[in-house]
Amino acid sequence: MTASNTELDIQNLTVSFTANGREVTAVNGISYKLNSGETLAVVGESGSGKTVSALSLLRLIPQPPGRIVSGKVLFRGRDLLALGDDALRAVRGNDIGMVFQEPMTSLNPVLTIGEQIVETLYAHRNIATPEAREVAIALLRQVEIPSPQSRWKCYPHELSGGQRQRAMIAMALACDPGILIADEPTTALDVLVQAQILEFLQRVQQERNMSVLLITHDLGLVANSAQRALIMYAGEIVETGPVRDLFSKPRHPYTMGLIESIPRPGTKARRKRFHEMKGSVPALGSLPSGCPFHPRCPSAQQKCETEKPTLEAIEPDRQVACWYPND
Ligand SMILES: Nc1ncnc2c1ncn2[C@@H]1O[C@H](COP(=O)(O)OP(=O)(O)O)[C@@H](O)[C@H]1O
């Protein structure tokens, strides 16, 4: 793959938090590339460092208690982590749009949806009021909010959860960013609406040839909505690859566990998971020795308790951090 195909090049990103005088590492030396026109999923259980790593790309973590310890985030040859505040503000929204999990906390409750989109346009573009209004309505139409002429006068609480999420996406798309970071964009929604929004995101991604970083705890969502995925565990990447290959041949036992815990059709009614993974992501302050996954791993051996595996390429476009990967 040529260098010009890379939209974002994240190198060795490490982020820590200080609590009670103690600094713990939330994201530990992750490196990956987001390629032009692809949807790359970042997958892992809650607490694995997905949000912190995504917010850090645009220096949006609260500092302190957060701290970007090291790393580079290269965008068009510039390191976003070293950019001045004004230059970085221009990149946010303009070049890189963001959609978050909770639209109620990210939308302003006292402004109508239309007003908020117009404000975003004013903030980033030299645009006159009548035109901004037209652009906003066109955006609401594009995100498939019904009767946008009247909906644009609605306050966030007057919309359904799915429509609020679509409004958030409209706002993120307002300045036609080349990159969209979507952090659990459908988690609060029911399964049907989730599927509609992800389908919609895929369509927009193709129409605009955007690059999308799709963050989710639900590997099941990824199958139809991303081309490649990174699997994160305890602040590190443990496996990467094309989504197709991750599903057909997971190499890391954690990825296998995630696949097995995807609810199957038919079992949903009883709210039963096919195979719940035992244990949970370890607390940052007390990571186990060796491989951080070893206490939960069905194939752990003695070496895993003492020596930490690093992420290694095992095939072109495929990496795994495991001493005994599945084959
Ligand atoms: N503001 C904060 N202060 C202290 N610790 C934080 C803060 N934000 C996140 N963390 C810690 O960073 C770790 C990763 O969190 P996060 O990136 O939100 O996980 P995920 O998005 O994968 O669920 C968690 O252990 C969390 O406690």
Ligand SMILES: [Mg+2]
């Ligand atoms: Mg998160």
